[in-house]
Amino acid sequence: MTTTDHGAPAITEGEIEAIDAWWRANNFLTIGQIYLQDNALLRRELTSDDIKPRLLGHWGTSPGLSFIYAHVSRLIQHTGQETIYLTGPGHGGPALVAAGYLEGTYSEVYPHISQDEAGVKRLFRQFSAPGGIPSHVSVTTPGSIHEGGELGYVLVHAFGSVMDNPDLLTVAVVGDGEAETGPLEGSWKGISFLNPARDGAVLPVLHLNGYKIAGPTVLGRKDPALVRSLLEGHGYQVLEVEGDDVPGMHHRFSEALREAYGTIAGIQADARANGAPTEPPRWPMIILRSPKGWTGPHEIDGIEVTGSWRSHQVPLSGVKGDPAHLALLEQWLRSYRPEELFDEDGAPVELITRANPTGDLRLSASPHANGGLLTTDLDIPDFRDYAVDLADPGGAVESVRRLGELTAELYRRNPQTFRLFCPDETNSNRLGAVFEVSDRAFMETTLPSDTHLSAEGRVMEVLSEHNCHGWLEGYTLTGRHGLFATYESFAMVSASQTIQHSKWLEEATHLSWRAKVPSLNILLTSTCWRNDHNGFSHQGPGLIQTAITQRAEVTRVYLPPDANTLLSVADHCFRSRSYVNLIVIDKQPQQQWLSMDEAIPHCAAGAGIWDWAGNEEPDADPDIVLAAAGDVVTMETVAAAEILRRELPGLKVRVVNVVDLMTLPRPQDHPHGISDTFFRELFTDHVDVVFSFHGFPGAVHQLVHGRPDADRFHVRGFIEEGTTTTPFDMVVKNRASRYHLVMDAINNAKRTPAGASELKAWCEAQLARHSSYVVEHLEDMPEVQNWNWQRPRTS
């Protein structure tokens, strides 16, 4: 590899003059957003009336962010490098908004924020204000795919953005607060999965200003030699820049950037000419040490502010009512010499705009940061080709294997736009067919004994839900498609990421200029009911509970009960845009219920009556409705109905299956909510419903609120009872077994036919028999272990 071709020449004095002017303008606009509601360009003396009534925003990190931004822009000018810029310290929002404004993008996207004094005033007033924009880098910020509100994910988003994106460079600023979080510390290892022959590059900039909100940081105070050792241990070439002197910092930082870029270019050129390296390349990263609140007032009221945590938010407080502070603010603002920066109309002068790259190369205008613009449809095979034929003998099927076969074909047909992300469980989760097409990605040393592991691999396995989830976010936000498959219980490890990504998509729905991106598809397999071998810590359906609280524009939850419904649902999810799709189905062999011809309309409706499983009479309400959402609970429900049909034929039972959980709420609460008419067709007006749910029972209670006579829903589900035990013991422990459902049905039915109490007694006896049998034999009773119901073929 070569590091001599730096791509950009050494910086000139003229460039420094332009960059410094751009930076001053950015700092001025940043402070203006925090403080001013009028007198935007300081063309008269500052008065109390010019100050906003509420002072909100974060100054401390902002000047460093805009400093880096300006220099990256210069690199782009010289190299034409497609680049996006991710702001770990997302609370430095005003600096990024100001950058987009100085680049002109902001006025293109939001024409009322024009390039004149009135536009600057509106820019200031909208910031952190009602009807305006949030204080963080957010969906409203052109050029961003990363909010940086909840800290820890800037590198995972960066690495996801460059996978299969060979022409993209993502510069990712890590703040030293964020660097203390676990998810961030666990994400430096992205380079162990990045192939320079095929992927783009991430340039991390660890921006150590030494402080977080209220004190110093660990990395900020650690011996710099140890910090270097740490990052070198992660595998990086570490470049360091420190200081607060200008123009010295311009020289030194631009040199570091040139060197980093040269190294990246060399790594990529070498790999693209000669194939992926056999050991991980030493990717560069930069440590920038500059004062917090750089260029701000050194002291306020005799207390050090710049270079301390006190500059984190609004360093000068009480400005409206304190003439001394008002004067200090004016002095501070004028220190950037605004009169040199904006022309008579209030537009940035040519000295400033000279520092901007052109067109789509502007960081705020990159289509990579509005990934819907670059999104192409997946080439999806016909999911019917993977159907389970119900006429096949052979009993239970591992439904997820069929999805694995379809996913393998997605890999085959979409070699640059689809990836699977999975914490070391692709095979365990029955998706291993993908390895026929692609290995696991791995840049570290491989051995001859390794299987399906190579630099060319594109299946992403790392034992970190945070990495998997975040990589997929970065991948989809830049316009590509994917699937995150994980153990159901450990989906809670990254639940906050699911929430934050949902919030991002929710906000994006309000912005017409944001093109829709591929959905974030989450497959929860290895579910609570069949983690009978791993036990209690692996048993928890919490993510459903979390998902259903997010906004209806974004959230979709599917519980396909078998392979054909899974395939139909997955096909729908892979075609969808800007949703968070949660699909929950277990990986163990399971009963198959519907032919593909039946599965498709069932999934399209979202829920339906399985008339072959019940015994109701035409034109009369049943005595009880047995409903289920989820695979294991559907099996118990069908088994319970079978017992009732056989043992108590006088009781008229309807069986309802729900695939799309969001059919349950009212249409006004969720777009998938079925009409009240259809709801009554399924659940009647007043017959009691014994509802077996995959997750926590309370979820169903909250979803059916407002439906006709919702109190009649009696919900069984996971009630946090588990351990390492047999499959049937799991449903018994949670009181959701077929025997419990039979008793529930009898207890809640409209009528009590003769024989009901005998049947209840038999159920109790069966449960007692189970208890002793399972302890003696260490496996389930034959009648449940071998239960394999053949439904009457009606079609």
Place this chain on the structure above:
Amino acid sequence: MTTTDHGAPAITEGEIEAIDAWWRANNFLTIGQIYLQDNALLRRELTSDDIKPRLLGHWGTSPGLSFIYAHVSRLIQHTGQETIYLTGPGHGGPALVAAGYLEGTYSEVYPHISQDEAGVKRLFRQFSAPGGIPSHVSVTTPGSIHEGGELGYVLVHAFGSVMDNPDLLTVAVVGDGEAETGPLEGSWKGISFLNPARDGAVLPVLHLNGYKIAGPTVLGRKDPALVRSLLEGHGYQVLEVEGDDVPGMHHRFSEALREAYGTIAGIQADARANGAPTEPPRWPMIILRSPKGWTGPHEIDGIEVTGSWRSHQVPLSGVKGDPAHLALLEQWLRSYRPEELFDEDGAPVELITRANPTGDLRLSASPHANGGLLTTDLDIPDFRDYAVDLADPGGAVESVRRLGELTAELYRRNPQTFRLFCPDETNSNRLGAVFEVSDRAFMETTLPSDTHLSAEGRVMEVLSEHNCHGWLEGYTLTGRHGLFATYESFAMVSASQTIQHSKWLEEATHLSWRAKVPSLNILLTSTCWRNDHNGFSHQGPGLIQTAITQRAEVTRVYLPPDANTLLSVADHCFRSRSYVNLIVIDKQPQQQWLSMDEAIPHCAAGAGIWDWAGNEEPDADPDIVLAAAGDVVTMETVAAAEILRRELPGLKVRVVNVVDLMTLPRPQDHPHGISDTFFRELFTDHVDVVFSFHGFPGAVHQLVHGRPDADRFHVRGFIEEGTTTTPFDMVVKNRASRYHLVMDAINNAKRTPAGASELKAWCEAQLARHSSYVVEHLEDMPEVQNWNWQRPRTS
């Protein structure tokens, strides 16, 4: 510091003989647990009938875990060091169970698992079996405070366990799968907060066997020089041991352990004689590289097993039906020479028991791992002393400051048994009074300009919810008290830890030998309603939703509406044991409602009627009930009632406040559930209830399910609408403002008095006025901004 006094002499051949026998016995018992249901000591030929029907468990990590364990036991024998052993790879459960059995502890705790052949058989049969024990190290495992099911937390638990525990050494094994997770990578920094003068020590053992479930790990394949650089960068002295040769590995590992212990002893002796060091000491850690499945069959069916991921779980499958595999299993088991290891009765021979420490020094018997045994009550000041006097003029109060003052006194009175854990927000969360008593803990370099920061500090601030939560878990599980205070939305970052800890406590309730431990107290402040300055990413009440799904034995959720109720609730939580207490209250200045004399019975009841806020007539049901749980929503509710009283006196309104959320479910669903009689006293039988809830509305719907006519509850709450805006705009956006509540009340009241439609129109007008006012003035309308209701003093 000295590293010459190693505390233990070099290992002797005799010791190696004993340790090796102990290790062979442990491996034998580990394999037996996975495979055997009979013929436990192999006193006859192995037959198919001896094999369990379901083969569950994890072999791969187990021999390494027991190898380390045996050597730590030897160190204890020589030093008398109080030690606990945390198993990051918790799926190596059988090895830890076997260790406790060989130490005799297991039979002491579970007498039916006796030290004879019948006991061994029961030991085997109970493993991963119905009515038995889970496959992971778990609550049922004597000596454990760490399950290691969800990976990432072994070091945070370890560091928490030794804080203020100067005599304790915690040996923490990190598996190389776990080492890939973000939370684990973020937890090496624990030493930046550990003061050797005051705290105990953590000895991390990074056990690299190179593989996780299905492939190699990043650290397992990374250049060892880089791994060393990484860990040295974290600040550790790295000791490395590698190989699979015996007795060579015994020699080398015992030497590494001696050196590590000597270094620790030196660091501590120095600090305890001369005060805390001015730079972080180089604490030792060990990297142990040994084959996965060490001592297992090298190949099976011609495929390499030992030293590969294939040994992860049950390396020999299908044993029951495959005579060749059965023979291989017998050969493998006999390779440990069980006939030398157990006496005629089946008890471990003296050669083995010689390797055990005695009494409480046994790792499986340490009272530190059954922390309730060591728990003393907190010395809690009278919370009434911190009360807000309602007669005080001065308007709104920051309620959390009062708790901060109480917490400061907890620090003062309990200098070794109480700590606050907070991600860099102690001051922001208004708990800064603690700094009058204790600094922030920080072992890295401090500067003269730093405030409240020192090695002596005991307030734990690190920008990592994972560290804060995990440290508190380790601290409480070893018998000390604490509080985790965090932003409400970012509590979801560590939600999976809350769940896993709840599961631990849930299981512990079933075990009489586990003494109750201090509760895990979580204070959510900086809540969704008043993160109006930080915006949408900081607005999410998800943890309440997560908490209410956990088991009722453990979960408590409190929403005190003001300072005095907060103090009463906090006092209760600090005195409680083995709960997860969630307290939700905002930090901003807020209305005060109850005198302390009123607050105490209100909190004791959990909910009550605020008759001074309503206008109902005695002995008649009101027309509408306005209920609230949460501070901001309580204010809106009282304000709505005030409007109704003033503008529509003919409508009879009752106001109910709920402090203890778990009063809402039925008594059979939660022990705090109030009786149906009390429920009807509060909410009547049939009057509609407009319920304003702090969190997502669905939570209330699920909690009141089964209560009389639950459908009449109309819930307002956080509906995922937020941004950076004014406080009142937040409640308007979420349709939970006083004006919305007034309209809800009218729409759902039993009667519609004259003037109702005019009042609704006025509310709509007020909302319209708000919309334009807030955009024009960037602050709320005076009538809401300055609303400060003085309630009539009735007491």
